[in-house]
Amino acid sequence: MGPILEVQGVSKSFGGVEALKDVTLKVEEGSVTGLIGPNGSGKTTLFNVIAGFYQPDSGRVLFEGRRIDGLNPDEVYNMGLARTFQNPRPFSSMTTLENLMLSPRGQIGESLAKAPLRRLWSGEEFKIAKNIKDFMSRVGIADLYKMRVSDLSGGHIKMVETSKGILGGARLILLDEPAAGLQYAVGRGVFEYINSLRKSLNLTFFVIEHRIDLLFDFADYIYVLHMGRLLSEGKPKEVASDPEVIRAYIGG
């Protein structure tokens, strides 16, 4: 299996401050790839560049062999690349069901012209809802469909966030600290959930995580970012034993 995402020599600077310096990395299809680094090392900036928030100053981003740098976030998503946020941004006063119903791409009923004509979209709506019901029951949150997301627990919110991307039919999902702010057990749960999905749906995950221990258990491959530069990469063990990394983490 070839790389699903390639970042080639991407640089990005804000007002003279270089957040990313010539970063190049690959994400293999079907893998869980980790991205670690101390605060302010440009991890989230990289995600934002990939997801189309920022346009890179130089370099290219390829998704499934197509350039996606310079596309807008919605277009990137519609190509099958979803992202989550470090602190989740669900549509809090809407129900779980509505949140999930939003994610499928290109729904007929979402065009202003077709929306009033119910019979045009009701069938599709029904199908989507069925899928979502199956999915939810598989994940075990089916009974939450009626609750407003603001009332859910942290772990559930993270699940919903991740599920959005999956239900959108994304093939690559960028997760920004999925386990942040959760107790260890819950965090681990989230990662197991990710892992199972990866197996069952053949998805690829690109994960930022501070919980290095968790990441080391689940990731296949890890990149280390430091001061906007790629410091080291490799299998978890190699990275863990890399003196550079250790110095960076202790002295960084």
Next chain:
Amino acid sequence: MFDVVSFLISWLTLFGIYAILALCLNMETGYTGMANFGLVAFFGIGAFMTGYLSISSFLSYFGYNYPIYSLDAVIAMGRVSDKNPILNIGVFFLSLTFSFLVSGSVGYLVSYPTLRVGPAFLGITILSFGEMTRVFMRHFQPTGGAYGLLGVPNPFAWVQQPTLKGLLFLLLTFAILAAAFVYFEVLSNSPYGRVLRSIREDEVSSLCIGKSVPAVKAKLLFVASGMSGVAGSLLAFYLGSVSPDMFGTAVTFEVWSMVILGGRGNHVGALLGALVFSLLGRASSAFNFLFPGLAIDPNYVRWMLMGAVIVIILMYRPKGILVEKPVRTEAWRVFEGEEGRMVFHRKIGGVIKKALWWLMGREVR
């Protein structure tokens, strides 16, 4: 003594016009979260469009060639406005359509700043846009400039009996209001409505799940502004005259308070708000009439009330009197079985059917 019928007619007509505005604002603010403080601009554009179209078409049809704001034109209109019912009705619908299109297109263009700046800035931007429109209309000769337009032909000018005339116009207004209501209700109970709400909740994350937010906003502004334009056109026909000073910011704020009172994100609520505030306006003048020479003018009290209501509602019932309900689509059927299907207009349909059965003397099954 007090003429209840004509009171109801005159009140409900103005209510109808304002209710349409309230619905539009509710679409923009309640659902999409766009702080449109320039509503009045589209209202006014619609009104002027109507004045221009109707009068000029009448004059040309009857072969006058006065400038439409001249005295001769007004006199001529007075003479011919009740000659040809078909023309009246035709012109009415024609100008309604054009008002919709023109105001809508303007709204579409105005949506450009909405993707450049955030809510607070948007509010100010559109607010000043509204003021700009007013100043511009004052200088715009084709629609009479400062003179404004007089003699807009009422679609029912050919009806002699004033009460009947008022009633007919009221019915027309309500028909349009009902159409707008059903349209918006259906719209907001569709996947599209869901997208709108997601934008209100968090436009960035809505953008991140593939909704092209700017496009959605622009289209919505087209529809909502268009409907505001229709409201303006109705006003023009009702008053029979249009002048730039009718479209100050105060109108916008009144509509805002209606929507807030009724409940953002709930069309019935918007109607309720409109009902309450338009009645309040009547009440204050009636009150003034009943007890002349009060220490404090009831009009002040009324406005103070309006302000207080806004604040209090926001504090103790932020979602308004009627809170918004989740979007009802087929999706609920999957989870809740049949009753999930009951969407608003079907409910209405059910009620009507029951009523018919009842009228026909059968028992409701």
Next chain:
Amino acid sequence: MPTEVFNTIWYICVYSLMAVPLTLSNRVSKVLNFAHGVYITLGAYAAILITAGSGMRISPIVAILAAFLVGASTAVVTHILVFSPLMKRKSNPVTLMIASMGAWIFIKYAFYALLDILQKAWSTSLFYATPNLDLQGQVEVMGFEVNVKFLFVVALTFLSLSVLALFLTKTKLGMALRAVADNPDLAQISGISNERVMLITWLISGGLAAVGGFAWSLFTYVSPEAGDIVILQVFACSVIGGLTSLTMTLAGSVVISSAENLFILLLYRYLGVELSFRPFLSFLVLLMTILIRPPAGAGGGLPYRLRLRGLPRKV
């Protein structure tokens, strides 16, 4: 053309006195305050009511103090009664904005009612008045006959703004204020009472706005609508300053003032644009600034780039 220049300076003074506090309050409390116009009106009327009521002249210093007190107290009361409860409920900016709108309408018409009563009581016209101060006459300044009021207002503006600047940069409270403005949560952690800072902010902004209103009333006759009529221009100044940067707000008021006093004249003289386009012009400036250079902190702007859609290229 000295008159135009003098007018421009007048306007700069008045607008900056009104717009800077608006920016300040917005920056700290994140409220886009529509009620700001009312503070201006009240400030303008404080001196007028005193003089009209007592029928005697008062010294400008007294007038300033009165204006400041009235404006500040109103602002604080508004905060306590309206904004802080809503903030406790974590309401979003739009809600706060609407709330301020409500407060504005309420205060405005309450004031109207008050004036109405006073008018009946004193049987004088208050709906269009100017304060009666012992601040009259002209003085000779570098060849120009200059109105004393003019010099007074310039000095007033300069003083109050520099005092504000000092307060914000030097004193502990001022720094705390800025800290809260930049990051409320952090400030909370570092042990500064958020509520207290808010109160101070409203005190200052309301008071300054009122003083601005007073300066305005020296310049011209004012009516209960005064605040509402200038508020849009004031907003324009603040928006040019991004509703966050005080210095940029000053720049904004310079821009708007010269637009209203100089640009329009140039347009009139050389392009024959009618004078009555003056308000139009200032709004135009506002729109242009927002569209061409969305001000810093134009918060909530989408990460979205307008371009012609082209499908991503295969490589």
Next chain:
Amino acid sequence: MPLTGELSDVGVQWRTVADMAKEDLNAEIQKYGIKAKFTLVIQDDKTSSTEALTVVQTLSQAGIKVVIGPAASSQVKAVKSYVDDNKIVIISASSTSPTLALPDDYIFRTVGSDAGQAKALADLVNSKDVKKVIVFHRDDEYGVAFAQFFSNEFSTLGGSAIDIKYASGLEDYASEVAALSTKAQQENVEAIVIITFDKDGVNILDHAKDDAFLSSRKWFSSEGIHGALGLTTQTIAAFINKTNLLGTRPVFKENPLYKDFSSRYKTKAGIDPPVFSANLYDAIFLAGWSILRAGSYDGAAIRASLTEVAKKYYGASGLNMFDSAGDKMLQDYSIWTVKLLAGTYQYSDIGSYSGGTITWG
């Protein structure tokens, strides 16, 4: 009646006038031994059109057939179609818009249309052998129309008028006045003609008094500013005297009834009667008498009798005969200025204009 909004300043004073008129009317009726009493309902229309309509509707639904006001022409227009349908007689004492001079409608105006006054003002300016003026006017209907008429009249008299329009509804006009001054110097005009309402007018004069060149010109004004209290303040009044500002207003001052009226108003309110107050006074009288004459309280009848009554009625504002368009036919004008009388500055009429001739003194 505008109690809030842009016309608020005069509105409040008009209230007094209305009360006065009511009392006098009732007294007079008693004198004639007619068992009737008129009560007056004063409504604030906030100088806004829809408000005006609401008010008129409420009144008519309460069975009232004669409404005096609204003040501004735009409001009269807004209520026109309603009153025509429902046969309610509108008597506006201050709407002077020429576009409302419409035949056989229910709108009457006890004040001459601007066309007449524009002519009077033009003659006045001409009589001061001024040949080149700037007309500095509001950008609303009143200002634009008046300026147009004036320019036409003035040019037929062989003068030339330059037209400058300013935005009404603002709070301050410093820059406009500056522009006016520069323009005046460029063109080197002999006089300035201002067509304003009270607020903006006072403000403009307030700024003009600081301008050397403008202070050296002659000034003329329409009636719009008359009665504004600002003009009697020390500084502005001084300016007025220096520039010898003269204005026209639709009042025939030689009229004893008017003298009586104004003196009584002065004792009541302590100030001179504001602009249009005489017309308002007469409007109320006309209304009262025509209602009595009509016998039945019905719009059509009242309208008919109103024209009849007006033919004979001679009131504080002179003859009130209506022309075919329901506007006052013969309007005499007074020439007013502000003078130092008995230590205080006061409005005073120093001349009158009747049937095309100006008489001083």
